[in-house]
Amino acid sequence: MNEKDIVIGIDLGGTTTKFGMYTSEGTCLETWTIPTDTNEAGKQIVPNMCKSILSTLVDKNYTSKQLLGIGIGAPGVVSQEEGTVKNAFNLGWAKTQDIRKTFQQYDLDVPLYLTNDANCAAYGEASVSHASNIVFITLGTGVGGGVVINNSILTGTANSAGEIGHLHSSLNYGFTCTCGNENCLETVASATGIVNVAYVESKTFMEDSKLQKAIENDEEITAKLVFDLVKENDKLACKGVDVITYDLGVACANIANIVNPESVIIGGGVSQAGNILLHKIVSVFEKVAFPLVRQSTDIKLATLGNDAGITGAAQMVIQGEAKYDENF
């Protein structure tokens, strides 16, 4: 190992913080996780991150001088320029956090590449797709997104590009979103949204359905249960999934009509439903997207799973992605 040959990628989540140690060629040497301590307004989160990096470097016989840089994907509104994260409420961070300063206090004064967690996963998926232009949609508790153009993360004029979860759904279920608006895509197409839709549809559903019975018996309803029941051809489950995949298909078409990326990549926990989800989305996409866009933009499932964040974070360092913020 030469000097400056180690890269750290970090995926900062509300429950765990995931780390990857990579060579400057992107080979993964080690991954590990620590709990994310959201107590006391999350004031230990960044110090814990620093300590964990320092101790792992020692364990592996590296020094911080060998670090080419550290990449971090974080929830909330992230500023590469300022080295800060704000509005990351699920971390307990109501106030703006100066990440760069804390890293410097821990003698980790190396190039720091910060981006939003969904952007970071998008960058990871783009790098393994060997694609320079992709849009990533993550379907989890919420719906997030990231846009990669010319190998750079599109941040937008206020770090708010890729807000796919807040595309306006044409379904008009009237659910209020965490952002304060009504009928955002996230309110129907997230794991929570799928459950919301199932409850609403069950109220007027008259056919035989296991999902219907589970709702009537006050059992716990999850997105996974709904998709599992689709495999059994449960009619209410199918109806619910048709509703959300319609909306996702329209969203993919609208995104692809604007950006015409090589692919729209669908990840996040809900994407574990796999081809059931994908095929339904694609069938709507093919009806709705502009013909040339339909022929040239692929809709596909993500491949990195939980490693998308740390991969993207490391790739930001390797590809010198900090430049994006100066350009946009």
Add this chain to the structure above:
Amino acid sequence: MNEKDIVIGIDLGGTTTKFGMYTSEGTCLETWTIPTDTNEAGKQIVPNMCKSILSTLVDKNYTSKQLLGIGIGAPGVVSQEEGTVKNAFNLGWAKTQDIRKTFQQYDLDVPLYLTNDANCAAYGEASVSHASNIVFITLGTGVGGGVVINNSILTGTANSAGEIGHLHSSLNYGFTCTCGNENCLETVASATGIVNVAYVESKTFMEDSKLQKAIENDEEITAKLVFDLVKENDKLACKGVDVITYDLGVACANIANIVNPESVIIGGGVSQAGNILLHKIVSVFEKVAFPLVRQSTDIKLATLGNDAGITGAAQMVIQGEAKYDENF
């Protein structure tokens, strides 16, 4: 004037071809138009263009050696790389046209910058806005669009980025679009679409309305008439315009949530309706766009009018925009 100090920008339309002669600093020296001869499958269009440039150069005491380059915005599917235009049916061009070759045959073997007409207008509007990131929507007979990111036209993976006219409308009027799909934005928000909507709405409209009477009397209905009647508070006209501005407001929000540009700029003939149109679009945008996007992306009217195309075409040459095709 030094050598290579003259730039020609061309806006190729179905009725007229508009030319602008500029300095390499972008100062306009001359504009002129010639009819677009769509006879015989439009075979004279490019030769006429070349002859008109050559004769104007002579008139103004310039030589073709002084040309820094020629920019062209053309309808259809345009390839900068190949120097071709295809699918420009309103020019009579059913077959692919090798524009670059014809220019070379006329001894105009200078750098040629080709893009789609809506992209070209977008580039013109971006240049006068001094903005590096904008989305342009042109509301004319159809609805077109262009996306400018980091001062470059976003072409997409198959030259199909910015197909704003084919965003899926949530209105479900069921109009079939020229692209073959149903419910594209263009089917309701173009000049033709506004008239379509007025006819459909009039069928169930029961209140007193001049527009309603004009329709009943088989008078000619135009988008301009509808907007003129909105100024008189005609109820059917207001209803029609509310419908289309709702859809445009949602489209602007969805676009801005994905790209978060500095502004979404609305141009084309319909935009001459001015603030009546703009204010209604903005009021929907503000309800629907993600809060941070709403605060950071402006919705505004275009300022260049019919000169957007020639300005953008000249700016492509001045800013060396041919690079975009290699990058995307």
